[in-house]
Amino acid sequence: xxxxxxxxxxxxxxxxxxxxxxxxxxxxxxxxxxxxxxxxxxxxxxxxxxxxxxxxxxxxxxxxxxxxxxxxxxxxxxxxxxxxxxxxxxxxxxxxxxxxxxxxxxxxxxxxxxxxxxxxxxxxxxxxxxxxxxxxxxxxxxxxxxxxxxxxxxxxxxxxxxxxxxxxxxxxxxxxxxxxxxxxxxxxxxxxxxxxxxxxxxxxxxxxxxxxxxxxxxxxxxxxxxxxxxxxxxxxxxxxxxxxxxxxxxxxxxxxxxxxxxxxxxxxxxxxxxxxxxxxxxxxxxxxxxxxxxxxxxxxxxxx
Amino acid sequence: xxxxxxxxxxxxxxxxxxxxxxxxxxxxxxxxxxxxxxxxxxxxxxxxxxxxxxxxxxxxxxxxxxxxxxxxxxxxxxxxxxxxxxxxxxxxxxxxxxxxxxxxxxxxxxxxxxxxxxxxxxxxxxxxxxxxxxxxxxxxxxxxxxxxxxxxxxxxxxxxxxxxxxxxxxxxxxxxxxxxxxxxx
Numbered sequence: 001x002x003x004x005x006x007x008x009x010x011x012x013x014x015x016x017x018x019x020x021x022x023x024x025x026x027x028x029x030x031x032x033x034x035x036x037x038x039x040x041x042x043x044x045x046x047x048x049x050x051x052x053x054x055x056x057x058x059x060x061x062x063x064x065x066x067x068x069x070x071x072x073x074x075x076x077x078x079x080x081x082x083x084x085x086x087x088x089x090x091x092x093x094x095x096x097x098x099x100x101x102x103x104x105x106x107x108x109x110x111x112x113x114x115x116x117x118x119x120x121x122x123x124x125x126x127x128x129x130x131x132x133x134x135x136x137x138x139x140x141x142x143x144x145x146x147x148x149x150x151x152x153x154x155x156x157x158x159x160x161x162x163x164x165x166x167x168x169x170x171x172x173x174x175x176x177x178x179x180x181x182x183x184x185x186x187x188x189x190x191x192x193x194x195x196x197x198x199x200x201x202x203x204x205x206x207x208x209x210x211x212x213x214x215x216x217x218x219x220x221x222x223x224x225x226x227x228x229x230x231x232x233x234x235x236x237x238x239x240x241x242x243x244x245x246x247x248x249x250x251x252x253x254x255x256x257x258x259x260x261x262x263x264x265x266x267x268x269x270x271x272x273x274x275x276x277x278x279x280x281x282x283x284x285x286x287x288x289x290x291x292x293x294x295x296x297x298x299x300x301x302x303x304x
Numbered sequence: 305x306x307x308x309x310x311x312x313x314x315x316x317x318x319x320x321x322x323x324x325x326x327x328x329x330x331x332x333x334x335x336x337x338x339x340x341x342x343x344x345x346x347x348x349x350x351x352x353x354x355x356x357x358x359x360x361x362x363x364x365x366x367x368x369x370x371x372x373x374x375x376x377x378x379x380x381x382x383x384x385x386x387x388x389x390x391x392x393x394x395x396x397x398x399x400x401x402x403x404x405x406x407x408x409x410x411x412x413x414x415x416x417x418x419x420x421x422x423x424x425x426x427x428x429x430x431x432x433x434x435x436x437x438x439x440x441x442x443x444x445x446x447x448x449x450x451x452x453x454x455x456x457x458x459x460x461x462x463x464x465x466x467x468x469x470x471x472x473x474x475x476x477x478x479x480x481x482x483x484x485x486x487x488x489x
Contacts (some may be wrong), residue, residue: 003389007418077417167347174468237350237360239380239387239419 004241011077018071022064029106032113033057052109060104063097070097071176080166081238083253091256094153094179095264098187107194126195137197142209145185150216152182157220159231166234186213190268203276210269214262221258225251345374348435348451355447357391357439358382367456373425376417377410379439387419392440395423397453400432430457 037052069075070092079086107126111119125132155161156175165175190210192200201209223231230236230246240246290296345364352359360378375395379388393410410423432454439447 004387007387007389007412011416011418013416080417081419237347237378239378240385241387241419243384243386 008074008078008241011074013072013076015072018068022068025110026061026064028110028113029060029104030057030113032109032111035112036109056104056109059100060106060109063100063104066092066100067097078241081235082241082244083232083235083249084244084256087253087256090179091261091264093176094183095261098180098183099191099268102184102187102191102193105193126197133195133197136195140185140188141198142189142201145182145189146209146212149182149186149213152178153216154220157224159233162232163234166232187268190272203272203279207269207272207276210265210272213265217261217265218258221254221256221261223254225254225258227254345376348453349449351380351385352449353382354437354439354449356382356441356445357388357447358385359437359439359447359449361435361437361451363453368427368453369456369458370427370430373427373455374422375410375425375435376415376420376422377437377439378420388439388441389419390442391421393421393423394438395425396436396438397425397427398434398436399429400434427455430455 033052033056040052070089075085075089075092079089111123114122124130127133156165156179161171161175165172189198189201190206192206227250231250235246235249240249244252345362346366346368347360347362349359349361352361358380360380362376364374364376365372377393377395379391379393380386381388389412395408395410397406399405406425406427408423408425410421412418412421414424415422432452434450435453436450437448441447
């Protein structure tokens, strides 16, 4: 086997803290999903296919698996050598994993995974009189979240901050945690997952909110693609793999951020439109007496 | 049973939160310092020319103290910066006073990142050291370079880890206060 490929495939960074967190998150969700499913099966009034459908744990556990791959596989290890690999890791952490986690609507399932007393106590934190809920409501409004998302995203792409994250394991972890947190908050508004503590967006609002992340992402990607020199100088001291120079690697990474990153928000927006149209289709048709009057047929739109 | 413990066992929320906090504290306080996959640690040499090679070298922990010392090297060909993965790499530590030298072979097996060679030392004395690096390629070509290293006394605990621990503790305290005020209502 090619020695570079061999070294790539063997470079894993197994981390007990990451593994335990992912295992705890997966166990709580699966347990909660199982309990809710049993409950809905015994109750004909509850629609189990909606509440505890099979696709939910598949999406959630798939996202956790992707997170493990992003944080412990050769993608993570090579992120220190190739900006391209680092960008793939960021696309996964910011644009792929959070929506996959959130479409599974994790909060109610994780609550049901907790013991009875703990479930009630944590659940009460999101009740309409809870102080925690009021504080959360204030600090996680869509406007503030968008600003936090852009500041964190652009902030970490500043060359000094980025080089610092590459040189220090602590700052690299901090970079990932802050990316993931702001991305979860951003996608929370797009997906509309629980806890539903804000006034819900209209379908058009969610569509627009998803697209609003494209310009800042594109700007950062374009700046990296068209930079004349090395933006992240740390990579100059690293072994070059597969014959890629620092500048070539930088351009590929910029294209990934610009095109692939923007595409993720576009795909989400298109899915939202498709779901909106599906919901419209399911609405009952207007009675014939409404649309088949002489006035309506002669000049649609001006009838009483 | 101790009343505090029985209270904790009766309150699953506190038990879960307490366990999570203990877990984080344990993981961060007792984590063995190592050169991570991202070559974290202090960069001592950056693309330093050594014969037909260029060497980039990191040391960890930061600051270097008595105990375990990790020295990681990236060895690349000077002409095109492609990685050299089949060289024999030796790291030699010489204390300033010229006492007994420490020598270890650096290998990719020791490193999580298989593009880096890593040597692990157990340092028992503080002070200044000279670190000599010798690389012998599969074709016999040789490269050598060196740098100086100061080994300090004291703990190698990374105080930066206090930040996430303090954040977790702060969040736990807030959650606990919120839960207590709810149950009081």
